[in-house]
Amino acid sequence: MAQLGSVRVRFAPSPTGELHIGGARTALFNYLFARANKGTFILRIDDTDLERSRDDYTEALLEAMRWLGLDWDEGPYYQSRHLEDYRSEANRLLEEGKAYRCFCTPEELAEGREQARKAGKPYLYPGTCRELPPEKIEARLQEGHSHVLRLRIPVGGETVVDDLIRSQVRFSNRDLDDFIIIKSNGSPTYNFASVVDDEALKITDVIRAEEHLSNTPRQQICLEALGYKKPRYAHVPMILAPDRSKLSKRHGATSVEEFRSDGYLPEALINYMALLGWSPGEEEIIPLSKMITLFSLERVNKTAAIYDTTKLTWMNGQYLRMITRERLAAEALPFYEDAGLLQTPLEGEAAEYYQRVAAAVHDRVRTLAEMAAASTYFYRQVDSYDDKGVKKHFRKEGSAALLRRAADTLRTLEPFALDTIEAAYRSLSEELGVSTGRLIHPTRLAISGRTMGPGLFEIIVLLGRETTVERLEKAALWIEQEQG
RNA sequence: GGCCCCUUCGUCUAAUCGGUGAGGACACCAGCCUUUCAAGCUGGCAGCAGGGGUUCAAAUCCCCUAGGGGUCACCA
Numbered sequence: 001m002a003q004l005g006s007v008r009v010r011f012a013p014s015p016t017g018e019l020h021i022g023g024a025r026t027a028l029f030n031y032l033f034a035r036a037n038k039g040t041f042i043l044r045i046d047d048t049d050l051e052r053s054r055d056d057y058t059e060a061l062l063e064a065m066r067w068l069g070l071d072w073d074e075g076p077y078y079q080s081r082h083l084e085d086y087r088s089e090a091n092r093l094l095e096e097g098k099a100y101r102c103f104c105t106p107e108e109l110a111e112g113r114e115q116a117r118k119a120g121k122p123y124l125y126p127g128t129c130r131e132l133p134p135e136k137i138e139a140r141l142q143e144g145h146s147h148v149l150r151l152r153i154p155v156g157g158e159t160v161v162d163d164l165i166r167s168q169v170r171f172s173n174r175d176l177d178d179f180i181i182i183k184s185n186g187s188p189t190y191n192f193a194s195v196v197d198d199e200a201l202k203i204t205d206v207i208r209a210e211e212h213l214s215n216t217p218r219q220q221i222c223l224e225a226l227g228y229k230k231p232r233y234a235h236v237p238m239i240l241a242p243d244r245s246k247l248s249k250r251h252g253a254t255s256v257e258e259f260r261s262d263g264y265l266p267e268a269l270i271n272y273m274a275l276l277g278w279s280p281g282e283e284e285i286i287p288l289s290k291m292i293t294l295f296s297l298e299r300v301n302k303t304a305a306i307y308d309t310t311k312l313t314w315m316n317g318q319y320l321r322m323i324t325r326e327r328l329a330a331e332a333l334p335f336y337e338d339a340g341l342l343q344t345p346l347e348g349e350a351a352e353y354y355q356r357v358a359a360a361v362h363d364r365v366r367t368l369a370e371m372a373a374a375s376t377y378f379y380r381q382v383d384s385y386d387d388k389g390v391k392k393h394f395r396k397e398g399s400a401a402l403l404r405r406a407a408d409t410l411r412t413l414e415p416f417a418l419d420t421i422e423a424a425y426r427s428l429s430e431e432l433g434v435s436t437g438r439l440i441h442p443t444r445l446a447i448s449g450r451t452m453g454p455g456l457f458e459i460i461v462l463l464g465r466e467t468t469v470e471r472l473e474k475a476a477l478w479i480e481q482e483q484g
Numbered sequence: 485g486g487c488c489c490c491u492u493c494g495u496c497u498a499a500u501c502g503g504u505g506a507g508g509a510c511a512c513c514a515g516c517c518u519u520u521c522a523a524g525c526u527g528g529c530a531g532c533a534g535g536g537g538u539u540c541a542a543a544u545c546c547c548c549u550a551g552g553g554g555u556c557a558c559c560a
Binding site: 301 | 491
């Protein structure tokens with residue numbers, strides 16, 4: 001059925017900041033909808049605001065989209081390159097009397113707004129220039145007054161937005177005013193450019209954030225005036241910050257770029273975002289390919305969601321354990337480099353060592369950044385011991401001696417391998433008449449400085465005989481000195 | 485303030501056309517497993533914003549109240 005009028009959707013961000021989680025999810029829903037319906041996913045850059053748009057934001061936006069894996073089929077299109085089209089469409093409206101020139105100055109308008117505010121009344125453009133006689137317009141033009149173009153809103157009646165998620169939403173035209181479609185500098189406003197572009201791109205379904213719902217009646221009136229075919233609309237709920245307010249910079253990590261540099265995997269972020277406002281049922285971990293088969297706008301809910309990194313972090317841990325060792329090592333590498341643990345490019349033994357460290361550590365972390373943080377002692381000396389660990393495992397009578405015995409055992413052990421080390425530890429503990437744990441815990445603290453981490457024998461093998469023995473003795477010395 | 489949208493555990497959510505002990509996930513707590521920490525497994529805690537209707541029966545339909553969000557720019 002969706003065969004004929006094949007679906008075309010667009011994600012149309014404005015390059016005035018980083019791509020945040022709300023925008024990214026809107027992009028994702030557009031993407032899923034397009035893929036689920038075998039339609040076309042278009043990327044358009046809404047950069048009509050010359051003042052605030054920046055090229056570096058555009059580039060970052062594209063990069064974020066690529067990183068997330070939201071590949072688009074067409075575009076990116078840039079609104080700033082179609083300025084002429086908007087002007088000619090606006091002129092059409094002007095000629096047909098559906099739009100008119102307005103010479104009111106920003107100051108005059110601001111004053112009107114101020115008065116309305118003081119009086120506690122809603123402000124609507126009073127229509128000062130709506131019925132200006134032609135000769136007056138001509139005169140103002142001659143005098144060189146700058147002007148904008150405003151759309152003539154029908155005086156009565158109502159405009160009904162048919163929304164796929166919220167069904168019918170009615171707006172009384174009385175509450176709408178003749179809004180500006182072309183600014184005095186000749187560039188279009190968002191509501192106008194958006195309508196013209198959606199038509200030019202033959203967009204069938206406009207899927208965007210709920211904040212646009214209130215603007216939709218204006219756009220509908222506008223596209224009716226232009227004689228365009230109306231697209232279907234779907235306004236997805238907003239994503240709110242933990243304090244229920246609109247997302248902004250002060251809320252910590254909210255941009256895709258930040259999540260990336262905090263060590264999240266794109267598929268985890270995608271999965272997490274998808275579940276914010278959409279649910280296929282009881283499943284939680286859903287790969288993108290599966291999402292596509294399950295996605296429908298009918299299952300998108302109406303309620304704004306508060307994002308919560310706790311669940312995202314859990315999910316990231318799930319994905320971290322699912323990906324291949326090769327991929328994991330590759331993804332984590334920059335984090336090790338940033339932490340100053342190693343330098344790329346990695347070659348030979350260093351590369352192999354890194355792979356093994358990554359494999360040893362990855363089971364117990366939830367982000368790539370945590371992974372690097374959990375690996376420091378594989379690359380650096382142990383310069384401090386965990387306080388609680390010291391209390392529990394070092395301060396006990398005979399700990400130093402225990403460590404020296406362990407060091408002695410390892411020094412001559414042949415071969416030096418996982419199973420032989422473990423066997424040696426078990427027989428040593430038996431020989432000394434202590435539990436294996438009594439030997440294992442201080443050893444871990446001595447060679448890693450921590451009380452937690454990968455299996456002890458795994459660490460020992462990785463560190464090697466020399467380093468292990470060295471650290472054991474250093475710890476023994478430290479204990480003796482501490483005890484005076 | 486006008487207009488618009490929304491309201492199920494702390495958070496994300498499920499509950500086909502009204503009948504459920506209101507389900508799942510994260511987090512939290514407890515236990516198991518275990519050389520530690522995770523992971524995993526088992527169990528627990530916890531919710532229909534409030535008030536009126538309609539109905540044999542309401543989380544579900546209607547109304548009101550409250551709360552939250554959005555929008556009212558020569559921003560997008």
